Amino acid sequence: MVIKSERNVVRDRRAGHGAAATAATAAAAAETTPAAAAAGRARGADSSRILWLAGLYYLLAAVVVTMWLWRDPAGRVVAVDPYDSDQFAWFFRYDATAVAHLRLPALTTLGMNAQHGVNLMWNTPMLLPGVLLAPLTLLAGPQVSLTLLLTVGFAGSALAMFGVLRRWRASVPAAAIGGLVYGFSPALLQSAGGHYDLQFAALPPLIVDAALRLATGRCGAGRRAALRCGALLGLLMAAQVFITEELLFDSGIAVAVMLAVLAASRPRLVAARIGDTLAGAAAAAGALAAVAGYPLWEQFFGPVRQHGSPFTPDYYKNDLAGFVRPSASMLLHTRASASFASAFQGGLPEYLAYLGWPMLILVVAAAVVFWRLLTVRAAAVAFAVLAVLSLGGTLLAGGHQHSIMLPWYWVQTLPVAGSAVPDRFSILADGAAAAVCAFGWDAAAARLAARPLAARWSVGRWSVGRSGRPGRAGGRGRAGRPGRRWRPGRWVLAGVALAAILPLVPRPLAAALASPVPPGWTATFAALRLPPGSPVLVVPIPESAFTEPLRWQADTGVPSSLVGGYYIGPGKNGQAATDGSGLSEEGRYLNLLWTRSSSPDDATAALPAGHGAPSRAQMLARLAAWKPAAVVAVTTRGSPLGEYLTSILGPPTSSTGAMMAWRLGRG
Numbered sequence: 001m002v003i004k005s006e007r008n009v010v011r012d013r014r015a016g017h018g019a020a021a022t023a024a025t026a027a028a029a030a031e032t033t034p035a036a037a038a039a040g041r042a043r044g045a046d047s048s049r050i051l052w053l054a055g056l057y058y059l060l061a062a063v064v065v066t067m068w069l070w071r072d073p074a075g076r077v078v079a080v081d082p083y084d085s086d087q088f089a090w091f092f093r094y095d096a097t098a099v100a101h102l103r104l105p106a107l108t109t110l111g112m113n114a115q116h117g118v119n120l121m122w123n124t125p126m127l128l129p130g131v132l133l134a135p136l137t138l139l140a141g142p143q144v145s146l147t148l149l150l151t152v153g154f155a156g157s158a159l160a161m162f163g164v165l166r167r168w169r170a171s172v173p174a175a176a177i178g179g180l181v182y183g184f185s186p187a188l189l190q191s192a193g194g195h196y197d198l199q200f201a202a203l204p205p206l207i208v209d210a211a212l213r214l215a216t217g218r219c220g221a222g223r224r225a226a227l228r229c230g231a232l233l234g235l236l237m238a239a240q241v242f243i244t245e246e247l248l249f250d251s252g253i254a255v256a257v258m259l260a261v262l263a264a265s266r267p268r269l270v271a272a273r274i275g276d277t278l279a280g281a282a283a284a285a286g287a288l289a290a291v292a293g294y295p296l297w298e299q300f301f302g303p304v305r306q307h308g309s310p311f312t313p314d315y316y317k318n319d320l321a322g323f324v325r326p327s328a329s330m331l332l333h334t335r336a337s338a339s340f341a342s343a344f345q346g347g348l349p350e351y352l353a354y355l356g357w358p359m360l361i362l363v364v365a366a367a368v369v370f371w372r373l374l375t376v377r378a379a380a381v382a383f384a385v386l387a388v389l390s391l392g393g394t395l396l397a398g399g400h401q402h403s404i405m406l407p408w409y410w411v412q413t414l415p416v417a418g419s420a421v422p423d424r425f426s427i428l429a430d431g432a433a434a435a436v437c438a439f440g441w442d443a444a445a446a447r448l449a450a451r452p453l454a455a456r457w458s459v460g461r462w463s464v465g466r467s468g469r470p471g472r473a474g475g476r477g478r479a480g481r482p483g484r485r486w487r488p489g490r491w492v493l494a495g496v497a498l499a500a501i502l503p504l505v506p507r508p509l510a511a512a513l514a515s516p517v518p519p520g521w522t523a524t525f526a527a528l529r530l531p532p533g534s535p536v537l538v539v540p541i542p543e544s545a546f547t548e549p550l551r552w553q554a555d556t557g558v559p560s561s562l563v564g565g566y567y568i569g570p571g572k573n574g575q576a577a578t579d580g581s582g583l584s585e586e587g588r589y590l591n592l593l594w595t596r597s598s599s600p601d602d603a604t605a606a607l608p609a610g611h612g613a614p615s616r617a618q619m620l621a622r623l624a625a626w627k628p629a630a631v632v633a634v635t636t637r638g639s640p641l642g643e644y645l646t647s648i649l650g651p652p653t654s655s656t657g658a659m660m661a662w663r664l665g666r667g
Contacts, residue, residue, distance in 0.1 A: 050172055055159045058183060062154035065184065066147065068511040073147040074140060079512035080193030081349050086515070086547035087566045088126070088196050089142040089554035095130030096137035096145075097557065104131065107298045112542075112550075112565030113580065114535030115627055121299030122306060122568050122576065124197045128242035142554045143514060149200060150192055156202035158183020161434055164209040167218075168375060170438045171445070177497055178438035181359070181504065185430035187352040189329050189506045195349050197244035201427055204251040207236045208431075211255040214280040215262065215273060223279055230280030234287025241292040247427065249420055250386075254428045257385045261378040306570035309419045310578050313412060316346045317392025317422040319399065322353035323360065330354070331505040343399065352426035353390065355433060356503035362496065363433050366440030375439045383432035390425040419576075441497060448489030515548040517555050518634045520657025525558040525632070527654040528663050534629035535561040539641065540594045541587045542566055543579050548634075563626050586614045586622040590641070597639035619648050623664070632661045 069076045077085040090112070098105040105127055110117050120127070126149075130137075133145040162179035170178065182188075182205070191199040210233040213219040219229030240248040263270045270277075299305070326333040327341035327348060344351045355363075367380035393409030395402040411417045530536070536559040540546040544566045553562060564583060571577030583591070593613075614622070623631070631649060635641040635658065642660055646652065654661040 047166070050166075051159070051163060054162050054176060054179065055155065058155040058158040058162075058179060059151070061158075061180075061184065062151045065154055065189070065506055065508055066151045067508050069147045069150070069509060071511070072513075073144045075143065075514050075516070076147075076511040077143065077514050078150075078193045079510040081347070082194070082512065082514070083544060083547045083566065084194030084196075084349070085143075085146070086551040086554070088124070088146055088194075089514075090550040090566075091120075091123075091125040092130050092133065092137050092142035092145050093554040093557065095125065095127060096134040096142070099131055099134035100138055107295055108302060108304050110533070110535070110561050112562055112567055113569065114561045114563050116569070116580070117304050118565065118567045118569055119299065119302060119304035119306070121295055121302075122304075124244055126197050126200075126243055128239055129200065146196055149196055153192070153196070153200035153202070154183055154188065156183075156200070157188060157205075160202040160205045161431060164205045165435065165438045167209060167213075168439075171442050174438040174441040174445075177441060177501065178434040180501065181434035181437055182431045184504070184506060185427070185434075186326070186330065186354040186504060186506070187424075187426040187430050189509075190327065190349055190351050191427070192509055193349040198247065198424060198427065200243060201247060201431075203236055203240045203243065204247050204254075204428060205431055207233065207240060207248070207251045208255055208258070210236055212258060212262075214284075215259055215277050216269070217273055217276070219280075223276055226276035226280035227283045230283030231287045233280070234284035235291065237284065237288050238291035241288075241295065246420055246424060249416065250425055250428045253389070253425070254382050254386060254432065257382045258378045261381050262374070265374055265377065304569065306568075306574050306576040308575045310568045310576040311421065313418075314393040314409075314422075316350050316424075317396060317408075318353035318390045318426060319344060320353075320391065320395065320397040321399070322351060323355055323387075324357050326354050326356065326503065327351055329506055329509075330503065331507050332503050340399070345396075345399075346423060350421070350423050352423050355430070356500075358500040358503055359433065359437075362440070362500040363436045366436050366444075370440055370443040373439060373443055376436055376443065379432045379435035379439065383429050383436060386425045386429035386432060390423050390429060392422040437497070437500070441493065444493055445490060448493060515551045517552050518658045520659040521552055521634075522556050522558065523656045524654050524659040524661045525556075527656065528630050528632075528661055530559065530629050530663075533560050535559075535563055535627065537563040537623070537626055537628035537631045539631070539633040539635070539645070540591045541583060543583055543587075543591070546591050546594075559630075559632075563628055584622055586619055589614055593641045593644060594633070594635065597635050597641040613644065616648055628664060630661055630663045632659065634658060635660055 063070065069078070094109065094111055095105045105120070105125070107121055108117050108119050112118050129149055130145075133149065136148065137145045158179040161182040162175045165175035165178045166172070182201075188199050188201060210219075210229060214226060214229045214233060217226075219225050237248060240251070321340070322344065325337040325340050328338035329348075341351050341354075342348060363380065363383060367376060370376045371380075388406065389408050389411070391406050391408070393406055393412055395404040395406060408422050412420075412422075525536075538549045538552075538559070540549060541564040542549040542562055543564055547566050549562060550566060553559065564579075564587065566579065568576055568578060569580030571581050630653075631645065633641055633645055635645075637643075637646070637652075637655060637660065645660065645662070649662045649664075652660045653663045
């Protein structure tokens with residue numbers, strides 16, 4: 001009877017009663033304008049309270065996940081990848097030093113890889129968080145800032161997804177579930193093991209939201225509203241450039257997929273919005289160019305430029321079995337699944353696929369049952385596409401490589417796409433899965449409440465249900481809103497959601513001690529009295545496998561310039577490579593000698609057979625090429641390294657604690 005009555009209403013309006021109904025509606029609106037305004041203010045205040053409460057709960061959960069780090073936030077790192085943690089600590093010290101001198105960080109620096117320099121835009125310095133957290137870095141050290149960033153990364157990512165889902169009319173419980181699934185997803189948890197730039201994923205949901213609101217008119221009617229929405233989108237994109245460009249690229253893929261679904265589903269809507277959408281897109285491009293245009297020019301056309309990807313093609317990709325085999329970072333895992341994850345070819349920080357059978361089944365079931373809901377359909381297609389792209393160019397299943405070619409095989413040869421790491425699409429895929437769960441929850445709740453679900457979809461000011469009756473934008477009308485009482489079916493729904501989320505509950509991140517500053521480090525540099533900016537050769541020479549000097553420099557601020565480093569730079573023929581052209585044979589020998597000196601009982605620290613020491617002439621020639629103002633070795637006089645350097649350079653200028661130093665007169 002309800003559906004029949006609705007159809008009669010539509011028929012009557014089409015027959016000529018629409019004008020009278022419109023007049024009556026306008027009169028009622030005029031009479032109730034003050035009450036409606038008051039109700040709108042009340043709803044706004046209530047929404048703000050809900051948002052603050054959600055943020056508080058997410059922050060408490062984030063503190064639980066990072067609690068072992070907070071026992072000593074200045075000296076503990078996630079016990080997975082100390083090398084990247086040392087590199088990020090160096091970047092944060094670099095950013096803070098620039099702010100201390102009342103300037104922004106330079107985009108190219110000689111602080112690392114002295115004599116040649118490093119282009120920061122090809123690396124992951126996280127310039128925006130680094131600058132914002134500079135006061136904390138200067139006060140308490142870079143690792144405290146990184147620990148805080150890690151905690152905010154979990155809570156902020158969850159809160160961003162919660163806010164976006166609420167904006168698209170998801171209920172509070174549904175949005176809360178979506179926020180948990182995304183903000184504390186296994187992809188972000190694994191990224192916390194050294195990939196701070198990927199773990200801080202608060203902006204991608206906001207970027208996707210702004211782009212979709214621009215395309216659908218939910219940012220407001222008219223060209224001016226489209227321009228405002230586009231400018232906001234451009235600013236969000238620019239902010240993401242200064243965190244990590246890779247997630248911006250991944251977000252663009254997600255937006256493109258969802259807009260394609262929208263265009264296929266509602267072609268008239270897209271056609272009607274094309275003018276405003278293009279105007280907003282132009283505003284977004286203008287805002288992006290104004291804020292990030294010069295840094296991007298410096299990246300691609302500056303003095304230290306490169307091309308291609310530093311990583312082996314088709315290597316960092318998801319294993320198909322990784323979707324259902326949890327790592328030891330999950331509360332629920334088996335010894336076999338943890339062993340499988342630890343043996344993953346890309347390493348644990350890249351083991352990003354896992355969602356578990358219950359969540360995968362829930363996403364597929366919600367997509368099939370509620371396919372007619374545009375929100376569910378768009379998110380489900382985006383999840384499927386991103387999940388397939390995360391598998392890379394050829395199939396990896398159960399640890400075994402197969403020759404089956406996947407879509408990324410043809411995409412990875414493109415200029416910009418070739419620099420992206422496929423498995424990191426999992427971060428955006430988890431966001432799409434969270435959206436499917438949230439909108440599916442509300443749709444299922446409406447059905448279980450024994451009310452007719454109008455299969456309402458809402459895009460901008462257009463909202464139509466299965467019955468064909470126009471409704472209020474957002475699908476929050478009487479027919480589409482879930483019932484208020486918790487009926488038995490609701491408890492079943494809650495149990496299903498809990499069963500899907502439970503396998504995703506993380507364990508608190510395991511912590512390890514960061515490499516401590518060697519005794520006498522600061523005193524040695526004070527004794528050398530080097531001018532600011534003087535390059536120093538520190539042994540061990542920093543590279544991707546010897547990052548301790550970066551940590552020591554980050555913790556103390558000295559020296560101001562290092563020979564070598566852990567960075568991405570141009571190698572042979574300008575091809576991007578880790579550590580650029582790499583260390584010379586003389587540099588590798590010094591690092592091997594330092595390892596042998598610091599671990600005399602470690603059989604793996606022995607020098608390889610037939611690996612002779614460079615002659616004095618060879619080492620002096622290499623030093624002349626490096627042009628250091630001083631050589632500083634973390635060793636003692638009686639060690640193999642100390643004796644070798646003394647034979648080359650003579651008696652040290654300074655010998656303090658576990659340090660030996662030679663000033664070479666170039667500073």
